[in-house]
Amino acid sequence: MKAKVYVTLKPGVLDPQGKAIQHSVELLGFAGISDVRQGKYFEIALDNSLDADGAREAAERMAKGVLSNPVIEDYRVEIE
Amino acid sequence: MKFGVIIFPGSNCDHDAYHVISKHVGQPVDFIWHRDTDLSGYDALIIPGGFSYGDYLRAGALARFSPVMGAVREFADEGGLVLGICNGFQILCEAGLLPGALIRNRELHFICRHVHVRVETTETPFTTALNSGEVLYLPIAHAEGNYFCDDATLEELQREDRIIFRYTDAGGEQKDEANPNGSRAAIAGICSRQRNVLGLMPHPERACEDLLGSSDGRGIFRSLANTLAALA
Known part of the structure; x- marks a missing residue:
């Protein structure tokens, strides 16, 4: 089983890296981009000692406790 | 009066802090490895600057799981004095010992230069020997020094007089161009x-x-020493 965790900046938190990426993408010729926000993506391989609900609970705890900083970031977990 | 300087893998201002305590404060000081958990006998701890755990994940995010941090939390809960400098500040925020977070500098660059900061209050153990409104000329060296917190936290910090230093110009005036990293307020x-x-x-x-x-x-270290001397 695999847990996928997406960590994104909360709305309103400045993302200067996203701004710099947007600028570069525009220099490449893409128009019509109103915003770029950079986030983080984690793939966590889990052995089969957990069922899907247990895996989700474990991944949520990891996402909340380590992978994201709740002051500035949100997270989303997918199990597959 | 005994000081401890905590070393994480990747700390690099530990020797500077040690030097200042031993030479300028003139007090005993130990290095404390991040795997140690016994902080008995210390009166003040310094969490120094550097790049603990290579700043992996987020600056300070992994250091907060080092074994010593549980003991640091207990030390702080019992009223022990803890000074976090640069990466030390980031670690204290990640550990929840201080509110808010340090995010990427507004202009993205790593900034390494001297700036002016204004002493906002002398009502802390770290600023008793300074004057309120006094402007200090201190170096910064960071890529993630942009202080962020939500509105409620900012209001609380202001109400409780917990903002101790602000970036200003040399005359002590707060203006956007004197804010090197985009820090809130x-x-x-x-x-x-x-x-x-x-x-x-x-x-x-x-x-x-x-x-x-x-x-x-x-002045900051002199304040710390004066506070501890008064407690002794």
């Missing part, structure tokens, strides 16, 4: 509700000798 340093934990991005330990361009950092 020009915050350069804050303290805990009990006022015994201070975090700041500038490096006072690198500003204790005129030869290094400024000795304005000495």
Whole structure:
């Protein structure tokens, strides 16, 4: 089983890296981009000692406790 | 009066802090490895600058899981004095000992230069020997020094007089161009509700000798020593 965790900046938190990426993408010729926000993506391989609900609970705890900083970031977990 | 300087893998201002305590404060000081958990006998701890765990994940995010941090939390809860400088400030925020977070500098660059910070209050164990409104000339060296907190936290910090240092110009005036990293409310340093934990991005330990361009950092260490002497 695999847990996928997406960590994104909360709305309103400045993302200067996203701004710099947007600028570069525009220099490449893409128009019509109103915003770029950079986030983080984690793939966590889990052995089969957990069922899907247990895996989700474990991944949520990891996402909340380590992978994201709740002051500035949100997270989303997918199990597959 | 005994000081401890905590070393994480990747700390690199530990020797500067040690030097200042032993030479300028003139007090005993130990290095404390991040795997140690016994902090008995210490009166003040310094969490120094550097790049603990290579700044992996987020600056300070992994250091907070080091074994020593549980003991640091207990030490702080019992009123022990904790000074977090630069990466130390980031670690204290990640550990929840101070509110808010340090995010990427507004202009993205790593900034390494001297800046001016204004002392906002002398009502902390770290600023008693300074004057309110006094402007210090201190070096900064960081890529993630942009202090962020939500509106409620900012209001609380202001109401409780917990913003200790702000970025200003040389005359002590707060203006956007004097804010090097985009920090909210020009915050350069804050303290805990009990006022015994201070975090700041500038490096006072690198500003204790005129030869290094400024000795304005000495007032912070002198305050710390005076506070401890008064408690003894």
